Amino acid sequence: MSIRELKKQKKKRAILESAISLFNENGYDNTSIAQIARKAGIGKGTVYSHFNNKKSIIQGFCEYELEKIHNQLIAQSNRDSSVLEQMLIIYMTEFEHVTKNREFGRLYMREALFPDDEDQRNTSDLEKKYFDVLFPILQKGQERGELRKDLDLLHITAHFYSLYILVTSSWYTGRLPTSGVKVAMELLFKQALNGLSPAPATNTIGENCND
Amino acid sequence: MSIRELKKQKKKRAILESAISLFNENGYDNTSIAQIARKAGIGKGTVYSHFNNKKSIIQGFCEYELEKIHNQLIAQSNRDSSVLEQMLIIYMTEFEHVTKNREFGRLYMREALFPDDEDQRNTSDLEKKYFDVLFPILQKGQERGELRKDLDLLHITAHFYSLYILVTSSWYTGRLPTSGVKVAMELLFKQALNGLSPAPATNTIGENCND
DNA sequence: CTGTAAAAATGACCGCAGTCGAATTGTATA
DNA sequence: TATACAATTCGACTGCGGTCATTTTTACAG
Numbered sequence: 001m002s003i004r005e006l007k008k009q010k011k012k013r014a015i016l017e018s019a020i021s022l023f024n025e026n027g028y029d030n031t032s033i034a035q036i037a038r039k040a041g042i043g044k045g046t047v048y049s050h051f052n053n054k055k056s057i058i059q060g061f062c063e064y065e066l067e068k069i070h071n072q073l074i075a076q077s078n079r080d081s082s083v084l085e086q087m088l089i090i091y092m093t094e095f096e097h098v099t100k101n102r103e104f105g106r107l108y109m110r111e112a113l114f115p116d117d118e119d120q121r122n123t124s125d126l127e128k129k130y131f132d133v134l135f136p137i138l139q140k141g142q143e144r145g146e147l148r149k150d151l152d153l154l155h156i157t158a159h160f161y162s163l164y165i166l167v168t169s170s171w172y173t174g175r176l177p178t179s180g181v182k183v184a185m186e187l188l189f190k191q192a193l194n195g196l197s198p199a200p201a202t203n204t205i206g207e208n209c210n211d
Numbered sequence: 212m213s214i215r216e217l218k219k220q221k222k223k224r225a226i227l228e229s230a231i232s233l234f235n236e237n238g239y240d241n242t243s244i245a246q247i248a249r250k251a252g253i254g255k256g257t258v259y260s261h262f263n264n265k266k267s268i269i270q271g272f273c274e275y276e277l278e279k280i281h282n283q284l285i286a287q288s289n290r291d292s293s294v295l296e297q298m299l300i301i302y303m304t305e306f307e308h309v310t311k312n313r314e315f316g317r318l319y320m321r322e323a324l325f326p327d328d329e330d331q332r333n334t335s336d337l338e339k340k341y342f343d344v345l346f347p348i349l350q351k352g353q354e355r356g357e358l359r360k361d362l363d364l365l366h367i368t369a370h371f372y373s374l375y376i377l378v379t380s381s382w383y384t385g386r387l388p389t390s391g392v393k394v395a396m397e398l399l400f401k402q403a404l405n406g407l408s409p410a411p412a413t414n415t416i417g418e419n420c421n422d
Numbered sequence: 423c424t425g426t427a428a429a430a431a432t433g434a435c436c437g438c439a440g441t442c443g444a445a446t447t448g449t450a451t452a
Numbered sequence: 453t454a455t456a457c458a459a460t461t462c463g464a465c466t467g468c469g470g471t472c473a474t475t476t477t478t479a480c481a482g
Contacts, residue, residue, distance in 0.1 A: 004448060004459070029327075032438060043462040045441085054439065110321045113380040116240070148409050156407055158399060162377035166369055169324040169376075188369060195406025196367055198359050218478095219430085243468060254432040256471085265469065 012050045012060075014040040019057050023103045028058075055111060062098075062108035063126055069097050070129045077133070083141035084189055090133065091164040092182055099171065099178075106172055113165065131157070146193075163188045223261045223271075225251040230268050234314045239269075266322065273309075273319035274337055280308050281340045288344070294352035295400055301344065302375045303393055310382060310389075317383055324376065342368070357404075374399045 018039035022031040033054060037044045051057045073090055081089075098105035138156050141147040147156060167185050170176035176184055229250035233242040244265060248255045262268045284301055292300075309316035349367050352358040358367060378396050381387035387395055 002449080007448095008460085033440080034438080044439095045462050046460080048440070049460065052440095106325045110325050113324070113376075114317045114321050114383050145409060147407055151402065151407065155399065155402060158377055159374070159402065159407060162373040162399075163370070165324075165376055165380075166373035172325045188366065188373075191362065191366060191370065192403065193406055193408040195404055195408075196358055196362065196370060197404045197406075198356060199410060244470080245468080255469095256432050257430075259470070260430065263470095 008050070011040070011042060011046065014042070015047055015050055016057065016061055020061065020101060020104070024101055028054075028103045028107060055107065058104050058107045059111060061101075061104055065097055066094070066126060067129065069093055070133055073133050077137065079137075079140060083137060083146045084186075084193060086137050087160050087189055088182070088186055090137075091160065091185060095164070095168060095171075095181060095185075098168065105168075109165075109168060109172075159192045160189065163192060219261070222251070222253060222257070225253070226258055226261055227268065227272055231272065231312060231315065235312055239265075239314050239318060266318065269315050269318045270322060272312075272315055276308055277305070277337060278340065280304055281344055284344050288348065290348075290351060294348060294357045295397075295404060297348050298371050298400055299393070299397055301348075302371065302396060306375070306379060306382075306392060306396075309379065313383075316379075320376075320379060320383075370403045371400065374403060 015036060018036045019031070022035055022039065025031075033047050034044050036057075037047050040047075047057075051060060073093065076089075077086065098108065134157050135153050138147060138153050142149050163185065167176065167181060167188070170184070171178065171181055226247060229247045230242070233246055233250065236242075244258050245255050247268075248258050251258075258268075262271060284304065287300075288297065309319065345368050346364050349358060349364050353360045374396065378387065378392060378399070381395070382389065382392055
């Protein structure tokens with residue numbers, strides 16, 4: 001690694017650290033690039049040689065964090081627990097990381113779910129890692145009979161992920177206090193597994209299997 | 212209604228119309244308030260006497276639109292259809308409206324789900340109307356035995372709403388083409404009703420259901 | 423119609439995100 | 453070490469969102 005690359009990495013980290021502390025201190029909108037640059041001890045223009053724009057400072061940080069989580073989870077994952085337990089661990093871990101730096105997490109969720117048209121998403125590799133964590137768990141779940149075998153793994157993921165989004169949103173909007181997040185997520189995950197309609201045995205099977 | 216109020220309403224509509232066309236033409240970020248003002252035939256400062264900031268132009272529009280939808284739905288709703296059918300109609304209607312003006316919808320979803328801390332949400336009345344539409348349908352569903360009676364109506368709503376968010380996000384991120392939205396939503400709604408885990412009694416029932 | 427006070431409209435102004443060409447620093451070759 | 457070249461840094465500059473003191477319009481009493 002040349003001196004150049006080394007300096008570049010160092011500066012990038014300095015920018016991120018300045019940005020994180022300033023964003024959490026004063027909020028995203030109340031922090032100027034000039035401030036970040038000053039705190040990092042560099043010129044304003046230099047910030048833009050490391051990040052395309054203000055938003056991508058957030059993306060850079062969050063994607064870096066998320067990748068760390070995923071690597072952690074792959075190492076930690078306990079193949080023997082139930083799907084419910086493992087999903088709870090995964091999404092609660094992600095929730096904690098996303099909301100640890102409130103401002104960063106908020107802007108990341110926005111960009112990830114409803115991105116600017118111009119920002120062509122480069123999350124594909126991140127997504128791949130995501131699925132690398134989830135799919136083995138779900139597959140095992142299918143083999144163990146915890147999950148219906150006729151369902152696409154992608155669709156199963158969709159249910160858990162969508163509930164994760166909702167819970168996170170509820171936390172951000174203040175409808176759900178931090179203390180209630182885990183309970184809510186567990187409840188909703190269980191309901192997703194069991195279904196909203198009554199068990200077929202007791203009731204009209206035909207209606208549940210309508211097409 | 213005084214002449215003042217009348218003029219004010221007229222100008223507000225003029226601003227919105229200019230904003231809608233410019234946003235859809237050039238995108239939100241590439242449209243300046245000055246442009247909107249010029250097109251509406253007023254001064255720049257006047258825009259700010261009708262809207263607190265650029266974002267609230269979007270909110271004003273979308274909340275107005277959503278209220279229209281809700282009123283429509285209350286009138287239209289067919290109490291005799293299944294919960295699945297009614298939910299599909301409601302959320303597909305909302306999807307169509309939200310995505311009709313792509314840019315507006317995107318920014319509205321962002322604000323609704325992950326709002327700025329400073330913007331204290333005033334969506335409570337909008338939410339109330341929302342529940343006024345949904346709860347009767349779900350209640351009827353419980354009475355008819357389509358939905359488990361032990362579930363909180365709010366939680367049932369959560370499942371459908373979260374899937375709606377996911378599908379909408381998938382559309383905005385380009386993962387789901389417009390043509391695939393309804394199919395995806397129906398599939399996911401059915402799965403939410405039936406549950407992700409196999410029916411307790413037998414394993415084969417699940418396989419007869421859905422695709 | 424006139425005077426007047428409140429309401430509304432306005433655009434100059436401020437601080438910021440992002441750009442760009444010039445200046446500086448690192449690298450390679452002789 | 454000297455020189456040429458590429459990468460990096462920089463801050464003055466542009467156009468924008470949002471503010472505010474000033475001007476213009478409206479409502480109404482005398």
